[in-house]
Amino acid sequence: DVKVTQSSRYLVKRTGEKVFLECVQDMDHENMFWYRQDPGLGLRLIYFSYDVKMKEKGDIPEGYSVSREKKERFSLILESASTNQTSMYLCASSFLRYNEQFFGPGTRLTVL
Amino acid sequence: DAKTTQPNSMESNEEEPVHLPCNHSTISGTDYIHWYRQLPSQGPEYVIHGLTSNVNNRMASLAIAEDRKSSTLILHRATLRDAAVYYCILRTGANNLFFGTGTRLTVIP
Numbered sequence: 001d002v003k004v005t006q007s008s009r010y011l012v013k014r015t016g017e018k019v020f021l022e023c024v025q026d027m028d029h030e031n032m033f034w035y036r037q038d039p040g041l042g043l044r045l046i047y048f049s050y051d052v053k054m055k056e057k058g059d060i061p062e063g064y065s066v067s068r069e070k071k072e073r074f075s076l077i078l079e080s081a082s083t084n085q086t087s088m089y090l091c092a093s094s095f096l097r098y099n100e101q102f103f104g105p106g107t108r109l110t111v112l
Numbered sequence: 113d114a115k116t117t118q119p120n121s122m123e124s125n126e127e128e129p130v131h132l133p134c135n136h137s138t139i140s141g142t143d144y145i146h147w148y149r150q151l152p153s154q155g156p157e158y159v160i161h162g163l164t165s166n167v168n169n170r171m172a173s174l175a176i177a178e179d180r181k182s183s184t185l186i187l188h189r190a191t192l193r194d195a196a197v198y199y200c201i202l203r204t205g206a207n208n209l210f211f212g213t214g215t216r217l218t219v220i221p
Contacts (some may be wrong), residue, residue: 004155035211042199043156043211058208090155098144101209103155 003027004104006091012110019078021107023091031097032074034058034066037088037106049074050097081111116200121216124190132185132215134200139180142204147174147185148211149196156199156211159185195219 007022025032033048035058045058047066055066063085067075074093078085088108092101117135124130136145146161160167160174162183167174173186187194199214 033208040213042213043209045208045210048208092155098203100146100158100161101156103157105153106155 004091004093004102006089006104006107008107009105010108010110012112013078013081014112015082017081017111019081019109019111021076021078021089021091021109023074023076023093023104024072025074025091025093025102026072027093027095027102028071029093029095029102030071031094032068033092033094033101034064034074034076035090035092036060037090043090046076081109083111085109086111115210116202116212118198118200118212118215120213121218123218123220124187125220126192127189130187130190130194130217130219132187132198132200132217133182134184135182136200136202137181139202140204143202144204145174145176145180145183146201146203146209147172148199148201148209149194150199150214151193151196159198161203190217190219192219192221 004025013019031050034046035043037043044060049055049068065077088106090106091104094101147159148156150156162174175184197214197216199211
């Protein structure tokens, strides 16, 4: 079975902390994505990566960075967490850019 | 990104068919119509997609209007496990998926 896992289901951090959200896929997919989901706003794309060490900005990259050192792992980094980054974060992967995306279970991040 | 319009919510009785509508009047000739759903406390999952012709798979059917300005996702026999938010998305080639706010489907036992 296809699997995308995320390091934590729930995370609580303080304002100003550096936060790492990890995502691992076991499908040998080229493409990986990070979204955030907020009530009334749907899912919004933060960053995506189409190959190791490659990344592109999505619709809302401000305040975030990403790292993809290995094909199966895509990390989202909040350099200095702020309260407006409290959200559900979803990771996804796909074989090709236009193929179906497979999502992880999400990480609910609260920044106090 | 071309936009879609869906009702905020719908209800269905268990074991009855459900027709989830989606309007996409600004669709272009190269836009594929994708449907995803998100069950409570889970990430979205792919349901089905199509371009012009109607499509069927083990989860659902997709009926696309002749002018492609609207489509309907059909669940042939709703179960309680089909209660979810359903997203209708237009996608051109390798462009990114744009998730709106979707339709929340409630299945009544």
